[in-house]
Amino acid sequence: MSEDVPDERPSAGIPPTKAPLTSKVIPIRTWFHTLPGGQTLFRTLVGLVGLVFVVLGLVLVPLPGPGWLIVIAGIGVWAIEFVWARSLLHHTHERLFQWNAWQRQQHWLVRALLLTALFVIVMAALWLSLKHGFGIDPTARLARLFMSA
Structure with a gap:
């Protein structure tokens, strides 16, 4: 599918993970690619499903809840088939990791x-x-x- 980006984070505190989702998606992707016009169909389906997630997430961003998480999930769907989305997802992952590391180093008052x-x-x-x-x-x-009490 694509080259894996090496994970340069320290492994301390990171729980072991199951097989990545890509291991489940690759056989489906391969099957689609064997069909006549399957590659175009698969890219279109991935594009549309990712678009639904991203639009839904952006609609939910102003509301309390997982709006940005849904947007990132949509980008993750796009990353199945589009290199630019993989790059964006990797960039987002790195920024979130840096933010988490920064806030953990702050005084408890700053975190509060x-x-x-x-x-x-x-x-x-x-x-x-x-x-x-x-x-x-x-x-x-x-x-x-409070007035009635």
Whole structure:
């Protein structure tokens, strides 16, 4: 399929993994490629499935939840067949690993501030989603709840 990129991370703390998903996809890909026009069909299917994941993930990004994770999964689907997607996935993986390593080296107070900022952003996104997406005003409901008590 493609050349494997060597993993230069220290192996300490990384659990052993099962066989990669590519070992399950390669036989399917090979079967498609034996059919007349199968290579084009497979590329088209991979492109469409990846597009569905990426669009769905981008729609979910402003909402609390796994929006970016779904986008990355879509890029992972594209990486089955497209070299540019493999490169983008590898780049994303490296940046996430660097971010994780950086935040682990920070003082506990910095990590607590980062977690607090993340919580505030998620709560603001949830509030905006409820208020403008569903017409529910959580602050008015909370005010009525506390006023009646």
